[in-house]
Amino acid sequence: MDGxxxxxxGYLEVEHTADWGLRAWAEDLPALFxxxxxxMYALMDVRLAKxxxxxxxxxxxxxxxxxxxxxxxxxxxYQVENGHAFARMDLSIAGGRLDGSLRGKPxxxxxxxxxxxxxxxxxxxxxxxxxxxxxxxxx
Amino acid sequence: MxxxxxxxxxxxxxxxxxxxxxxxxxxxxxVFASRRLLEKSLGDQSIEQAVNAATLPGLVGDVLVMxxxxxxxxxPIGGVAATRWPDGVISxxxxxxxxxxxxxxxxxxxxxxxxxxxxxxxxAALDRNCPSGVGTEGALSLSGAELDQACRQGARWALKKGMxxxxxxxxxxxxxxxxxxxxxxxSARAKERGRSQLGTxxxxxxxxxxxxxxxxxxxxxxxxxxxEQGCLALSIHCGSRGFGHQVCSDSVQAFQGAVKRYGIHxxxxxxxxxxxxxxxxxxxxxxxxxxxxxxxxxxxxxxxxARRAFEETFSGRFKNVHLHQVYDLAHNxxxxxxxxVGGESVKVCVHRKGAxxxxxxxxxxxxxxxxxxxxxxxxxxxxxxxxxxxxxxxGSMERSFGSSxxxxxxxxxxxxxxxxxxxxxxxxxLQSEGIHLRAGSLAGLAEEAPEAYKDVDEVVETVVGAGxxxxxxxLRPVVVVKG
Numbered sequence: 001m002d003g004x005x006x007x008x009x010g011y012l013e014v015e016h017t018a019d020w021g022l023r024a025w026a027e028d029l030p031a032l033f034x035x036x037x038x039x040m041y042a043l044m045d046v047r048l049a050k051x052x053x054x055x056x057x058x059x060x061x062x063x064x065x066x067x068x069x070x071x072x073x074x075x076x077x078y079q080v081e082n083g084h085a086f087a088r089m090d091l092s093i094a095g096g097r098l099d100g101s102l103r104g105k106p107x108x109x110x111x112x113x114x115x116x117x118x119x120x121x122x123x124x125x126x127x128x129x130x131x132x133x134x135x136x137x138x139x
Numbered sequence: 140m141x142x143x144x145x146x147x148x149x150x151x152x153x154x155x156x157x158x159x160x161x162x163x164x165x166x167x168x169x170v171f172a173s174r175r176l177l178e179k180s181l182g183d184q185s186i187e188q189a190v191n192a193a194t195l196p197g198l199v200g201d202v203l204v205m206x207x208x209x210x211x212x213x214x215p216i217g218g219v220a221a222t223r224w225p226d227g228v229i230s231x232x233x234x235x236x237x238x239x240x241x242x243x244x245x246x247x248x249x250x251x252x253x254x255x256x257x258x259x260x261x262x263a264a265l266d267r268n269c270p271s272g273v274g275t276e277g278a279l280s281l282s283g284a285e286l287d288q289a290c291r292q293g294a295r296w297a298l299k300k301g302m303x304x305x306x307x308x309x310x311x312x313x314x315x316x317x318x319x320x321x322x323x324x325x326s327a328r329a330k331e332r333g334r335s336q337l338g339t340x341x342x343x344x345x346x347x348x349x350x351x352x353x354x355x356x357x358x359x360x361x362x363x364x365x366x367e368q369g370c371l372a373l374s375i376h377c378g379s380r381g382f383g384h385q386v387c388s389d390s391v392q393a394f395q396g397a398v399k400r401y402g403i404h405x406x407x408x409x410x411x412x413x414x415x416x417x418x419x420x421x422x423x424x425x426x427x428x429x430x431x432x433x434x435x436x437x438x439x440x441x442x443x444x445a446r447r448a449f450e451e452t453f454s455g456r457f458k459n460v461h462l463h464q465v466y467d468l469a470h471n472x473x474x475x476x477x478x479x480v481g482g483e484s485v486k487v488c489v490h491r492k493g494a495x496x497x498x499x500x501x502x503x504x505x506x507x508x509x510x511x512x513x514x515x516x517x518x519x520x521x522x523x524x525x526x527x528x529x530x531x532x533x534g535s536m537e538r539s540f541g542s543s544x545x546x547x548x549x550x551x552x553x554x555x556x557x558x559x560x561x562x563x564x565x566x567x568x569l570q571s572e573g574i575h576l577r578a579g580s581l582a583g584l585a586e587e588a589p590e591a592y593k594d595v596d597e598v599v600e601t602v603v604g605a606g607x608x609x610x611x612x613x614l615r616p617v618v619v620v621k622g
Contacts, residue, residue, distance in 0.1 A: 015552040017183045017210040066408065067395050074388050081274065081332060081381060111580055113273045113342045115384045116236040119391060119408035120212030136212050138236045138384075139343055139553070 011039030019139050020114070025132035030091040032124070032131040033069060033098070037076055037089065040114065043137065046085045049108035054084050060098040065124040068098050069133065073117040083107050114139055141186040143178060146170070152605035153538075155201070156186065163406065164193040169201040171539070171605045176206045176597065179550065183210040185217070191406045192220050197227025197414070199487050200480055203539050205494050206601040207548030207593060211235075213409030216493035216549075219542045224475060224486040225416035231390040231423055232409040233490040235471040238387060238427055239434035240378030241312075242495075242517040242545075243442055243467035244528065246364065247449065248459050249371045251351040251617065257452055261349065262575040262618045264448035269347055269441055270339045271622035272579035277338035277440070286334055287322035293432030294439040294467075302443040304464075309506045311467040312496060312514075315435040317474075321425025325382075326389050329426075333382025333433055338440035342579065342622030344587055345377040347445065348519070350526060350614035360512045360530050360611040364465045372614055373449075373462055374526060375441050376519055378471065379434035386430045390423045415488055424473075431472055438467055465528070466515040470495045470545035478540050489540045497531035497543035497608050516608050520595030521547045522587050522621070523569045526614040527599050534606030543608040544599070547592035556591035557582060569619070577620045584621065 006012055010031075014021030022039045026032040058075055062068040079085065079102075086104030120136040146154040149169075154177055156168040168189045170177055180186065185208040192214050193202040199221045208217030213232035222228050254261070270277055281289060289296040294315025297303035308314045322330075340347060350372045355361050366372065379386075394411035397419040398404075403412060413419035446462050453460040473490050480487075498505055498514040505514050513531035520526050524547070535541050551559070562581025565588050569576050578584045602608045 013554060015554055017552055018216060018549045019212060020553065062392075063396060067392060070388075070392060074392075078328060078332070078385075083274075110273055111582065115343075116388045118212040118232070118236075119395070119411070120232075121407060121409075138212060 006039065006042060009038060010035040013043065014134060016136060020137045021134055022137065023132065023134045025130060027130040029093045029131055032133060033072055033091055033093065034089045036069065036073060036133065036135060040073055040076065041085055043112065044080065044114055045111040046080065046107055047109045048085060048087065048105040051106045054104055054106065056102045058100045058102065062096055066119065066122045068093065068096065069124055070117045070119060072098055073135065077114060077117065080107065080110065112139065140181055141190070143181065152601050156190065158193065161190055164190060165196065166193045166198040167201045168193050168204060170204045171601060171607060172206040173601050176593070176601060180208050185210050185215040188213065188215040189218055191410060192218055192233065194406060195220060195222060195228055195230060195410065195412060196403055197222045199223050199227070199485055200540070203542065205544040207544045207546050207598045209549045211492065213407055214492040217544065218492045219494045219540055220490045221478065221487040221540045222415065224488060226414055227488060228412035229415050229420050229423060229473055229488055230410055230412035230490060231387050231394060232411065233492055234427060234473045235492050236384045236387040237378035237471055238383035239431035239469045240471040241434065241438065241467065241469040242519055243375045243438045244372060244465040244517050245442055245445070245462040246366050246372040246465050247370055247462050248367060249453055249457050250369055251371055252369065253457065254371060254453065257456070258575050258618055261448065261452040262577050262620065264451045265347055265445060265618065265620050266577040268444040268448040269620065271341065271620060273342045273622065275339050276335040279337050280335050281337065283330065286330055289436055290322045290325070290429035290432050291320050292316055293435040296436055297439045297443065303439050307439065307442065307464045310464040311435060312469055315439060315467065317428040317431050319425060320428035320432050322429050324422045324425035325386055325429050329382050329385035329389065332385050333380060336380040336382065337437055338444060339380065340377050340441065340622055341380055342583060345622060346522065347441070347620040348374050348616050349618035350374065350616050352612055353615040354613045356610035356612060357530065363508050363512055364515055364528070365463050366465065366528065366612050373445055374517065374519055375438050375445065377437060377441065379430045380437065382433045383430035386426045390426065394419060427473060431469065435467065466517060468495055468517060476541065489542070491542055493545050494542045495545045496541055497535040498541045499531045499533045499536040502536065502541065515611070516543050518544055518595065518599060519546050521589040521592035522619055523572065523574055523616055524589050524595060527595065527610065528612045528614065529599065529602070529608035530611050532606060532609055535608060539607045544602050547595040547598055549591055550593055551591040553586040556588050557585045560585045560588040560590060574616055575618045579622045587621065
């Protein structure tokens with residue numbers, strides 16, 4: 001992951017002995033979820049192919065924001081395993097629901113595997129400057 | 140950070156953090172470590188995570204931590220926690236995403252000195268026969284019904300297909316098949332992810348390694364295992380691939396609601412759990428066992444493919460090129476076992492997260508040839524260093540729920556390892572030491588550099604000193620295949 005570029009985009013890799021951590025921040029919740037997704041793609045070093053555009057509609061429900069974030073990133077990991085990643089995401093998050101329209105491309109290469117998104121010390125927090133979270137991935 | 144002064148020294152290799160350390164602890168934490176290894180481990184979250192695990196309802200005895208511990212998520216890696224059957228809890232995060240990640244060791248009577256000129260060829264043949272790396276698929280693609288059957292039968296499924304022998308199954312933990320696997324409890328997504336991944340190694344810290352049996356410490360045990368000094372052995376480290384990852388992800392998500400329903404309060408949401416006899420606990424047990432069986436079968440298929448590579452390389456050049464099974468074991472798993480606690484037989488669910496079962500002599504469930512010596516305990520070291528074959532003891536039965544260490548244990552983060560080590564320089568170093576290397580990515584190689592791990596010999600000295608395993612043989616790597 002390119003540290004400088006990542007900071008400009010609103011995420012940063014967090015050191016962890018065995019796994020990977022990602023801190024992400026953004027002005028609002030949909031942007032936070034998109035930024036976390038972008039950071040996760042960067043950790044895996046996902047490169048998109050030039051092929052035809054792929055699109056997906058997703059609808060997720062969860063009891064709280066942390067569960068919703070895990071479900072969202074888990075959905076994207078599954079899509080990665082199927083060979084797709086999304087550069088444009090239009091998300092709406094309200095009342096424990098996430099509805100999203102995702103547009104992306106087939107994956108040309110990815111160098112790293114993330115096994116899963118964990119709940120370890122996970123919090124989606126609102127601060128004075130917007131929203132932030134730190135996610136630990138099992139790799 | 141937990142200060143060293145909070146621990147009570149039991150012996151040179153055993154320390155206790157009493158349950159008075161934090162109000163919410165339901166049990167003490169007992170660490171098997173030398174003072175040096177314990178001090179080193181205080182630098183990350185390992186012990187805090189063990190303290191968090193000590194808050195689980197229904198714990199029996201102490202939460203145990205092995206000397207190869209390092210920070211994980213929820214539980215520490217190297218953690219062992221036993222909960223009372225049937226009202227204690229089961230925690231999917233205490234078993235891990237890679238359900239039944241484990242190690243299989245095979246051995247041969249091919250002499251290293253004679254095989255040396257052919258090791259490059261062998262490395263290429265293993266790489267060709269055993270798919271590894273990110274997103275790779277295996278040669279098998281099972282129908283839904285076949286996959287369900289495979290998850291019920293585990294490694295036994297391969298027997299009917301001519302890809303396993305009775306001896307392989309006999310020398311596998313639980314004979315390669317956990318009873319009670321219920322594919323109906325596994326999500327369609329987990330099955331879809333797993334369907335094309337049987338017979339693949341994956342990436343990360345998973346590997347396939349050819350070793351030479353360098354030193355024998357217990358001649359009788361090595362004779363029973365078929366380990367002969369100077370001969371080649373082969374170890375396989377991998378697990379249940381996307382199938383297991385998805386089973387755990389689904390369960391950790393589902394259990395977020397279960398803890399509320401059962402009024403369980405936890406310091407970390409990754410520790411979510413449910414009573415073993417609850418509908419949620421039973422559903423997870425059924426799915427977890429299906430994933431464990433998937434992993435037993437995966438390592439069986441990889442062993443079959445590795446045997447093919449041995450034959451392609453050595454047939455006609457040596458008389459006996461067969462790779463016979465030494466043992467196959469899990470180091471991320473939850474098992475229902477009966478242990479002696481306070482003079483009574485207690486049925487418990489032993490969570491082993493980065494810890495190996497290490498049953499001692501006379502324990503039911505071991506194959507006849509290992510019954511008097513105890514079970515082989517396979518401890519792979521970091522890439523390019525050494526690996527150990529240990530044997531379970533009476534001490535492990537008495538003090539660690541029949542468990543021991545599982546490897547060297549990380550000390551550096553992946554980023555720090557990459558800052559300190561260049562993949563190409565590491566490859567050159569390993570090659571200059573006579574190790575033939577096949578690696579999918581140089582960055583991935585740097586992340587797994589020996590410097591990123593503790594010294595496996597120090598870890599082994601600790602478990603031996605603590606009496607929860609004894610030495611049988613030390614292995615030295617000569618071929619490494621990584622994704």
